[in-house]
Each structure stands twice: as C-alpha cells, then as structure tokens.
Amino acid sequence: MKRILLIVLALIGVLSLMAQEEPTKDRPVRAPFNSGILIDNQTSVIPADKTLEFQIQHKFGKIDNGFSDLFGLYAPGANIRLALNYVPIKNLQIGYGLSRIRMYSDFSIKYTIHEQTRRNTFPVAVAVFANMAVDGRNKTDFGNNYKFGNRYSYFSQLIIGRRFNDWLSVQANASFTHYNITEPGIDHDKVSVGFNGRVNFSPQSSILFQYDIPLKIKSITEHREWTNPAKPNLGVGWEIRTSTHAFHIYLSSADGMIPQHNAVYNTNDWTKGDMMFGFSIVRFWNF
C-alpha cells in the first residue's frame, strides 16, 4: 500500500512539473525564399519593416531566331518594368511599378497572413497579393466609347507555401484576374492556378521554377469556344542573393511583367519553344 502511494505521489509530481513547464513560442521558419519575387510570381516573403526595394525586371525577345539575334538578347520588343516596394509595417508591402508593355502602372499590396512555424503548429505560409493596373496607352487604343475606367485591370492571388527543408521551398497559388476592357475574343475574367519554388544549392544560389496555368472555365467565359486562350507560363531560373541585392536570370514563356497580363494575354506556347530570357535585379535598403 505504502509503495503504491509513493508511486502515485511520484507520478503526480512529475506530471505537475510538466504542466508548469511553459511551452516556448513556436517561431516562424527561416525565410523560405530569398526575395519577394520568383521569376514572374510573388513569394510569401516580405522583408523586415522599413525596407525599401527597387526592382528592375527585363525580358528579351524570344529565343526562336537562334544566334542571329543572340537568342533574343538583341531582338527588339523587350519588356521592362521598374518598381518600388516599401514595407511600412511587418508583413505588409505596398508597391508601384511601371512596365513598358502598355505602359501599365501597377499599384500593389501584399500581406503575409501567417508564416509557417518551426514546430508545424502552422505548417504553411499564407499570403495574399493584389494589384490594380492602369493601362497607360493612348485613348485611341481603347476603341469607341472611351472612358478612363477602360484602362483598369485587377489581380488578386492567394499564396500558400511550405519550406520543406533548407534546400526546398514550394508554393501553390490561385488567382483571379479582371480586365474592364479587352480585345475581341479575349475574356474579361480569368481564374489561374500555379505552382513555383526554389531549390537552394549553395549558400547564395538557388534554382527557381514556376508554372502558371490560366484555366478555361465555361461558366465565366463570354465566348462559345476558345479561339485564342491564354497559354500557361513556364519559367526556370537561377537566383543569386547578396546582403543588399537579389539577382534572377531566367527563361520564361510569358512576355508580361504584371501577372494579369500573362493570365489573359500570353499566347506564347512553351511546348513550341516560345521562350525568352529575362533578368531581375532587386536592391534592398533598410531604414
């Protein structure tokens, strides 16, 4: 009887000690990606608050002319986007960019709703991204009955990602695009899905990949048949990250810099070799 009592008392003691132990807070994982962009996509990563980012994104011509134009590097018709992003408070980023194609001015916002945590209490990172773009072309490009609202397009995206380990991080996304005005045969609304990720192979370098698929959904199309639907965007690239810069060099099939343009207007078919080289440079300042 005495022995049983002693064992019970010892168990109660151990259990109460365990109950008193305060669990340490489950911290976010180390950054799943080295920067906020991944070829043509956004990542769930937002830098520290009061960070200013300057982005230079450049796409060359298609590679299909071979060496005659150095695989598109010397071809005319490149696309360029310059952008500034700022993080006013932790996990919230706002930005403005200006693209050469259609002189789109895009105003964007990104928010990391929840970061992935180390002990898997929250196993994925969840972020949302949205932008509004203003087509900056001459009003004559918008046909009859021009109104300023014809210039607007909208993009919104849910991003879910996971850092599996030190070398592999993957994301999936779902997005909705709306253009107030489009050309004949082109839908105003588009739902897309995509996945992308990085494979870290050295302290500063990673391989990047992306595949974005505009979906053909009968219930939201305005047309009886798909005459020239937007094609998927395949991309593969190499990222180098330093203390103050991120550099991307990549091959991708869409020529747009803003996601809604690629979701609605990309007619380049990567299965037929319609790819182009591109690069991005991001410069970070911390205040």
Added chain:
Amino acid sequence: MKRKFFFRLTLAVAAFAMVAFIIPQEQKKGAPWDIPKEYKEKKNPFKDDASLEKLGKTIYSKHCRSCHGNAGLGDGVMAKNQKTFPGDFSSAEFQKHTDGELYYMSIIGRDEMPNFEKKITDEEERWAVINYIRTMKK
C-alpha cells in the same frame, strides 16, 4: 611676365603631382570599439551548437564575405574600397573579444561596418554567424 607666370604654374603643378604621389593611401586600422556594458556581458545562448554551423556559413556568405573574405582575413572583393581595414578574424587579438562584443561589432556595427539588425533579424541566425566567426581562429 607671361614666362614667369607659366614657370610658376609649372612649379605649382609639379609640386602638387609630387605631393599626390607621396601621400600614403594605406587603409587605416580600426580604432578600439566603444562597446556598451550590456553587450560586453551578453551571453551566447547557442554556444557550441554544432547544428548552426551550416546556417552560420550561409549567412556569413551572404552578408559578410564580400568585405571580410572567405576566411575572415579582411580580403573580400569589396575590402579594398573601405577606408578602414575590415579586420583579421583569425588573429588572437580579434578572437579574445567576448561573444557579446563580437555580437555588437557584427550586428550593430559602426562607420563603414553596416548595421545588420534589419537584415539578420533572428537571434539564432545572429549567434550562428558569431559561432562561425569563432571557427576562423588560427
């Protein structure tokens, strides 16, 4: 009159050229750091944590190597652009600093040594770099 003027001008240019070639342009050695007491006494909670070795090397490569060099000898590609020698991490003089002092010098910085509080935000990552710098001891 004109000849005198040109003679004096030539002398002035020659004197300037001589001075320009003579003035030494060595990097100056950094003055001793004025480190606050709370950092001198700061303890490294991840001391001897071998699991952080790879992380420390990654962060050092990204943020430090360009000035401080692969082995911390102050011979990185950007080192020559600095007015102050970045320091020799392998020396006994450097390694005799406490972990807290190394933390201050690495993360808070001064002058040409940037502040990394916003770039290396996680405490574990900061100490991982300090642990990695300790491995550079000769």
